[in-house]
Amino acid sequence: MSARVSGRAQRPGSRAALRPFVADDLEPVLAAMRAGETVPAGARGGGPSREAVRRMIASSGELLAGRLELAIEAEGRPVGVVEARAPRGAFPPGVFELGIQVWDPRDRGRGHGTQAVALLAAHLFGGLGARRVQAVTEVGNAAMRRALERAGFRMEGVLRGFLPPETAAGTGDCAVYGITNDEWENDREPWT
């Protein structure tokens, strides 16, 4: 993969791939977001906004303003989004944080999250020169924690009270996971 993602990345034998969003994704993305009651980044309340999804589609595939968003595709349709964030001035160069959502609960627990996390990390290390990729998730989010561990991330500690009470399912305590370039180089065989 080069810095701009143009094709599909998929691990042999896996059901999920990463690719940029395309214009035809608009309706399936909105439908899947509604099924999962997901509000896209940039939208304000009231459910998924068509305009916010259009913006996500238009900017997908390229690291723009410190943000890269890619579609998780399974069974020929977009089932979720995976994103990398590298906000300038907030993180040191070469550090990325990833986020992920598999929108429709019916699409979760089928291995797509694990594949997407590993494929995004491979792109960040292989295409964008990452030194470190990290992720933060609520301590009670067993699926996310397991997906990160399966993709080679290590648990590094707990950020106590990280999430505000109104958005947290539990205490707001979050687990920090990370993987360095050296670790990925030594253990990337399953993912490339």
Ligand SMILES: CC(C)(COP(=O)(O)OP(=O)(O)OC[C@H]1O[C@@H](n2cnc3c(N)ncnc32)[C@H](O)[C@@H]1OP(=O)(O)O)[C@@H](O)C(=O)NCCC(=O)NCCS
């Ligand atoms: C978190 C999320 C991205 C994981 O993706 P997924 O496709 O559901 O996860 P996978 O199917 O790859 O499963 C990952 C592991 O978690 C396990 N798992 C899945 N759902 C689980 C659950 N509800 N409880 C406990 N473990 C679970 C799976 O068995 C698997 O472990 P295994 O490989 O040892 O069997 C997805 O569930 C999701 O989008 N959830 C809602 C949004 C969210 O929490 N995003 C992350 C915010 S930081």
